[in-house]
Amino acid sequence: MFMKKWSELDWRLLLLVIVPLSLLFFVFSLSSTHIASVVRQSFIFGKTLSNVKSSRPNLAGGDRCKIAVCLIGGARRFELTGPSIVEKKPMPETEEQVRVLTAANSPNGIQGLLQYFNLVEGCITMIESHQKQHNFTYDWIVRTRVDGYWSAPLHPKNFVAGRYTVPSGSVYGGLNDRLGIGDYYTSKVALSRLSLVPEIDKAGYRQLNSESAFKAQLIALNISYMENRFPFCVVTDRTYEFPPAHLGVPVAAMSSMGRLSGAKCRPCTPVCKDGCVADVMSSLDKRWSWTDWSNGTLELCNAEGGWEKGWEKIFDRVAGEKLGQERKRVNGLMLEECVGDFREMMKRAARWDAPAPEEICGLGLGITQN
Numbered sequence: 001m002f003m004k005k006w007s008e009l010d011w012r013l014l015l016l017v018i019v020p021l022s023l024l025f026f027v028f029s030l031s032s033t034h035i036a037s038v039v040r041q042s043f044i045f046g047k048t049l050s051n052v053k054s055s056r057p058n059l060a061g062g063d064r065c066k067i068a069v070c071l072i073g074g075a076r077r078f079e080l081t082g083p084s085i086v087e088k089k090p091m092p093e094t095e096e097q098v099r100v101l102t103a104a105n106s107p108n109g110i111q112g113l114l115q116y117f118n119l120v121e122g123c124i125t126m127i128e129s130h131q132k133q134h135n136f137t138y139d140w141i142v143r144t145r146v147d148g149y150w151s152a153p154l155h156p157k158n159f160v161a162g163r164y165t166v167p168s169g170s171v172y173g174g175l176n177d178r179l180g181i182g183d184y185y186t187s188k189v190a191l192s193r194l195s196l197v198p199e200i201d202k203a204g205y206r207q208l209n210s211e212s213a214f215k216a217q218l219i220a221l222n223i224s225y226m227e228n229r230f231p232f233c234v235v236t237d238r239t240y241e242f243p244p245a246h247l248g249v250p251v252a253a254m255s256s257m258g259r260l261s262g263a264k265c266r267p268c269t270p271v272c273k274d275g276c277v278a279d280v281m282s283s284l285d286k287r288w289s290w291t292d293w294s295n296g297t298l299e300l301c302n303a304e305g306g307w308e309k310g311w312e313k314i315f316d317r318v319a320g321e322k323l324g325q326e327r328k329r330v331n332g333l334m335l336e337e338c339v340g341d342f343r344e345m346m347k348r349a350a351r352w353d354a355p356a357p358e359e360i361c362g363l364g365l366g367i368t369q370n
Contacts, residue, residue, distance in 0.1 A: 066136065070123035070143040070191070091115060100200050102207040105172070113210055117193035124191040141187035143180040145234065149254060149265065149319075152231035154181075160226065164190050164218060167261035168227040169291035174211030175218070178262035179230055189221045190214075196221065229258075229292060233265035240264070242302040243272070243280045249289040250280060251303035254318045258297025264289075267315040268308055270299035335361055 091114045103109035123143060131137055140159055158165045164182040166175050180190050189196070196217050200208070203220040218225050233252055240249045252263045253270040272280060274296055281293040291298065308314075316324030333341075335358075342357035361367075 065140070066138045067140045067142060068127050068130075068138045070127070070141060071146050072119055072123065072143065091118065094197075096198050096201040100197055100205055100208055101213060102209055104207075105209055113213075114194065116210065117197075120191055120193045121195060124188055138184055140181065140183055141191070143187070143191060144232075145178055147235050148178070148232045148262070149235050150232045151254075152259075154230070158228055158230075162186065162224060164223055164225040166225060166227055167230045169229075169261045170263055170289055172209060172211040172288055174209070174213065174215035175225065176227070176262055177211055177214045178234060179232065186223050189223050190218065193217070229261050231259045233260040233263050236264045236266060236303070237307065238264075238303075239305060240303045242300075242304050244284060244289070246283060246285055247288050248284065250284065250291070251301045252291065253299040253301050254315065256297060256299045258292060258295075260298070261291055263291040264303075266301055266303060266307060267311045267318060268301035268303075269314065271302045272300035276300070333361075333365070335365055335367055338365065 091111065093110060093114065097110065097114065101110045101113050106112050120143070123141075127138060127141065142154070158181050161183050162185075164180060164186040166177065166181075167179050168176065170176045170178065180187070182190055193214070197213075199220050200213060200216050203216065205213070205216045205220070208216060217223075233254065233256075235254075236251065240251055242251075244250050249264055251268075252260050252265040254265050254267045255270065256265070277293050277296075277298050277300060280300060281290065281298070284290050312327065315327060319327070338361035339357045342360060346357070
């Protein structure tokens with residue numbers, strides 16, 4: 001199947017899904033932009049904040065800047081997944097999709113890419129439905145992942161009208177698609193991953209992976225883009241060869257001081273620093289899995305095996321007291337408490353398109369429902 005059942009996941013992974021989400025909400029509340037609504041593939045939060053002001057002229061909307069934040073499950077489904085993402089059934093593959101996309105380097109082949117594209121496009125579908133229902137249009141849309149750990153606020157300089165902003169590094173022959181920021185028009189094009197495959201096909205592109213298809217999509221639709229460094233990484237439980245080969249995947253320590261721009265990471269005791277990092281990163285292909293490592297800003301884990309014993313203390317030290325306490329709280333949740341938390345979330349939702357809280361919590365906690 002395309003994604004794992006919750007019963008197959010280690011409960012510890014859910015902790016680092018929930019905790020980074022708490023940080024994400026906190027990060028945006030500290031920046032000069034505020035969240036007017038949080039949009040997710042599985043639900044929409046309909047909380048409106050007025051009198052939103054920005055010190056930057058390129059952040060449109062004046063005193064009432066409306067921002068939708070779209071949170072998507074793990075892009076390739078072999079890492080952390082959100083607690084409300086539902087198993088997908090196989091999708092029919094068209095001749096255009098088979099020509100344009102490649103199964104190479106995709107754990108789930110073309111089917112995996114189609115499922116991912118469909119999940120991403122679901123964001124813009126829900127956003128448009130919400131806009132139509134409430135008769136307004138979002139000024140900006142931020143698309144990110146539920147398995148992203150944010151170490152600093154998102155700066156308003158990344159909001160540039162008429163230009164789609166993505167992270168630098170981890171491009172895999174195209175553009176890093178682990179985060180995207182744009183105004184409504186550029187975001188609509190960028191998020192229409194599935195329906196715009198015919199346009200990529202007409203433009204003559206062939207055998208593309210997710211990242212290269214993403215870049216081709218923006219080029220084919222004449223969407224300007226820019227690459228910036230961002231303070232987040234993608235928490236992974238997957239194992240990788242160490243040291244990584246030329247086209248290998250480096251796994252950053254969450255304690256790294258630099259802006260990791262969506263690089264894979266985990267809480268670990270770094271085994272590679274300074275000169276070691278220079279040797280490893282300089283041997284990697286910058287057009288594949290790579291992130292900036294200058295000035296001692298990157299430390300690497302040996303991710304050939306599972307998470308090390310005592311990773312919890314490492315995470316708590318890196319994330320700080322507030323998020324450390326949240327990790328401990330979630331770790332000790334009973335079924336009733338977990339269900340209660342989700343029910344509070346449902347009260348804030350304009351639309352709930354997810355399994356019942358009892359099912360989500362039961363699978364996450366490994367409790368079989370009768």
